[in-house]
Amino acid sequence: MTVPMRLGRGVAWGYLVVVLLVTIFPFYWIVRTALSNNFAMSTDPSSLLPVDFTWGPFQRALGLASPAEAAAEGGSGASIDLALALWNSIVYAGLLTLCTVVFSALAAYAFARLQWKGRELVFGVLLTALMVPSVFTLLPNFVLMKDLGLLNTFGGMILPGAFFSAFNIFFLRQFMLGLSNEVEEAAIIDGAGPLRVCFRIVLPMSVAPMATLTLLQFITTWNDYFWPLLVTNDESVRPLTLALAVFKQSSPQASLDWAGLMAATLVAALPMLLLFVVFGRRLVNSIGFTGIK
């Protein structure tokens, strides 16, 4: 290796380390802050380790601390029912993801593996949805949810995304087009009808791309903010993203309980971080895959 080449590699590694540091440091900072005493933190704000280590912020975030305990560590009066919000997020993201992936897979099968009149036309019409950014349908959909009396219900949050996702249908159809016919034809010769072929053969063969879509859809729904903001204002159905924003806005600006807020943030991000630990590799590959498609 020549000297300039080695130098280049050194610079490249240096760059990579900086980028990684900037990417990861905020996550460390959440943890560091969430384990600090909010009062003590203002005396030593640049400490890289938790200041006056305590579990207090987590207790405050989860509503386990008494008002006196909270006040002693600089907590504000504001609190959120984090457990409830967590549950709401699980229901919201879980149900929506389940429905949209299942219904998309059924439609994709019909578009990819069945011969029927009007197939190309219907598919083409559905695909027009790919061209329209969500912002344009959000307001009218809110009006629709209001007309249907579904504001502040899981139905209102989930329904608009549950049945139809042009991207999911498109993605799964592309995959199913590439499946070989042999197994399917053997089944048909054995007298299996199209529904049986769908559930017994094609869907089981499509588990991998369905898992990818499930993962991506769950993440995007879990992190969505705008739509839940429009259709919910009640704590009983409010998901985590909203609860966090409300928590910040409801605390007094002057003495924000940063430690408590970061603890709540960590709890909110934890399910995603768990997904990351379990599926990180698959996620990286599937993002690359969706791009190539």
Next chain:
Amino acid sequence: MVTTVQDSSAQVVRGPATTTSPPARRRKGPASRRNDTWVAWLLVTPALLGFGVFFAYPMLRGVYLSFTEFHILTPPVWTGLENVQELIGDTRFWHSLGVTAYFVVLSVVLGVGVSLLTAVVLHRLGVGTTVRGLMILPFLISGVVTALVWTWMLDPQLGIVNQLITWITGEPVMFFASDTWAVPTLAALNVWKTMGYNAVLIFAGLQTIPATIYEAGRIDGASEFQMFRSLTLPLLRPILVMVVILNVIGSTQIFDIVQVSTKGGPADASLVLQMYIYDKAFGQFDFGYAATMSLALFLMLVAVTFTQMRMARAGESDTN
């Protein structure tokens, strides 16, 4: 619908690809043919219902509402082009359009630049999946969490970043509270959140370039930079165009980061368009006008995407 900006924007780009995909070709046993049609309609019914009720109908209604006076509690009243006239004379709208354009340009130029550099470095150094995995961590967390963490880290008094800045320059930077810094700060947050995702996308594109091309380049004595310019960039063009379009559409619809951190302030300095639309609809309950603005935003997005695709295609014929 309930997908994030990134997801829905991804859809826009991938649309045209279908026209080139081959239709399903397969022979089927005569026994099954009879049943296919009604089974097929049965299977696409949920999707069709969802499309009709939560996409097509709201879309048409959105167009209709754009030409009405509508305050939610009373039925809409047709006002023709009144909203459009109001829009043309609305300085706050044009201001927010300018803010959005500034934000988009900063986000996309910075974001795609850094992502491209990172992807190339990852690729040339042969770094494994683990590092790429760490890079996409910010993609996994919501815009709300992003805004909260960075608001804390950039806090003028207690934030760690400003501790460092104060230590070096003697005075803190008011990232969110200054006219000058608000939009660049928001763009930086957006770049932080999307960089890893983009880099992984571009990286996947780099992997499709055969290594033999680089070997040939090296034998010809090309430098690392020359190879990047005349091999990597042209071959990467399709995926780069896609990433740029994705990011333009995504950052045009930016909302959560802004709403949680600056709320459009100080004094409208970071009032992005979606923030203004939200404020009109849910702050002032002027739904008709809000619909007009989202129609305008939609038309602009269509125009921008179309232009970008044209430009990308024109570029292609140049190099080939």
